[in-house]
Amino acid sequence: IPGKAFGVICREPISEGDVVGEYLGEVMTEDVKDRRYMSSEQQTEEDKEWIQSRLDRGQTMTGCYLYGISIPQNTTKNKRHSGQ
Numbered sequence: 001i002p003g004k005a006f007g008v009i010c011r012e013p014i015s016e017g018d019v020v021g022e023y024l025g026e027v028m029t030e031d032v033k034d035r036r037y038m039s040s041e042q043q044t045e046e047d048k049e050w051i052q053s054r055l056d057r058g059q060t061m062t063g064c065y066l067y068g069i070s071i072p073q074n075t076t077k078n079k080r081h082s083g084q
Contacts, residue, residue: 037061 014020028036035042036051043051054061 010020032047035044036047051061
């Protein structure tokens with residue numbers, strides 16, 4: 001679609017609360033994100049190991065894929081629909 005950016009195009013309607021995929025990556029706190037991407041003076045050994053593991057795999061360190069999300073307090077519905 002001309003003029004559109006990243007997003008999802010679906011063949012079926014998606015209702016609020018529907019699970020469309022499962023994220024298996026790390027969920028970072030704001031503090032961890034800031035240490036790893038913005039403040040090298042405050043990095044822990046764990047942060048340094050994480051950064052090196054990304055570099056070893058040829059992954060970028062831009063952080064451009066980080067977005068603010070909120071995690072629902074009750075994830076029972078999500079677990080049921082994702083087959084867990």
